[in-house]
Amino acid sequence: MKIGVPIEIKNNENRVGMTPSGVFELTKRNHTVYVQKNAGFNSGFLDEDYVGAGATIVDSIEAVYDAAEMIVKVKEPIEPEYKLIKPNQVVFTYFHFASSEVLTNAMIDSKAICIAYETVEDKDGALPLLIPMSEVAGRMSVQQGAKYLEKPIKGRGILLGGIPGVPPAHVMVLGGGVVGIQAAKMAAGLGANVTIMDINMKQLRYIADIMPANVNTEFSSEYNIRRHLPKTDLIIGGVLIKGAKAPKLITKDMLKDMRPGTVIVDVAVDQGGCFETTKPTTHEEPTYIIDDVVHYSVANMPGAVPYTSTVGLTNVTLPYVIKLANDGWEKACDNNASLAKGLNIVKGKIVYKEIAEAFDMQMA
Secondary structure (H helix, E strand, C coil): CEEEECCCCCCCCCCCCCCHHHHHHHHCCCCEEEEECCCCHHHCCCHHHHHHCCCEEECCHHHHHHHCCEEECCCCCCHHHHCCCCCCCEEEECCCHHHCHHHHHHHHHHCCEEEEHHHCCCCCCCCCCCHHHHHHHHHHHHHHHHHHCCHHHCCCCCCCCCECCECCCEEEEECCCHHHHHHHHHHHHCCCEEEEEECCHHHHHHHHHHCCCCEEEEECCHHHHHHHHHHCCEEEECCCCCCCCCCCCECHHHHHHCCCCCEEEEHHHHHCCCECCCCCECCCCCEEEECCEEEECECCHHHHCHHHHHHHHHHHHHHHHHHHHHHHHHHHHHHCHHHHCCEEEECCEECCHHHHHHCCCCEC
16 A cells, blocks of 8 residues: 655644654555655654655655555644545544534545544543553643743742642642543642542542542532632643543633632643633644633644654554555454544545534434
């Protein structure tokens, strides 16, 4: 199969869809891989690294899309890429369709086969292609939150872990999945007092068993969330509903209950965000302020640490890329139930229920 790896053109997206190691695994199986010139540069991979792994370097994004039967990338295509995608071309990437009707309609019109990393699902319900980026984003959410709590950036001016004689910050984490666990782990490690909320009691029991003493678990409800707001310094939103829009757990009216300079970090922004006041931001302008509350909602947080993120992503996507390349998308999805759940839009038809429901569209 002919596989294309383009440069990511979303604002400040420094990751790349495949490492040279991944390219090598494909070319040794007699597949052809076209990598756009300098596609891996910001992730620390040079063109000569890709050439050494057997790739063909091409000069333009147009050339990559034109040559490839399958595109492997990181983020959803954006408007300049829509016209480059061909009928029957496989596009394997993070799509997060439920957050964008424009993207959904563009991919329907393209007649391509859209396989979304974030809905590939194991037998146990885990999302193997989302996990490493959720791990990165969960850890980064605390790193960024701690920074934006600083006074020069309009935060409360509080050190997350405090010092002897001065109490640490209070952190509330919404969602006890991969993002939430990683965020709680980081915040606890820095010495903060952490409360992690979820509606799954089995998960809360697991979290309570593995976390240190400065992490408390609590059942997630509007009442309990509101009760914590006046004393919380940093709120991390990490709630995920597979393939669907995130629920709005923090509403605009709740901002008045927070102290000026409170920071809220919405890791669920790709799925529409779990705060009502969330709007996607970029690494260039990552924050905005509403009612004296600092909002951080960068839609591609792991793009700020592209080496770690690219290697972590290729580690989990490569086995599926190899299946698709070896067998073609139809046979690969027939033979692999996990991969089949990644099918979102196929030749102009929505085949994933949550996307159709998000926009009141028909399924195939």
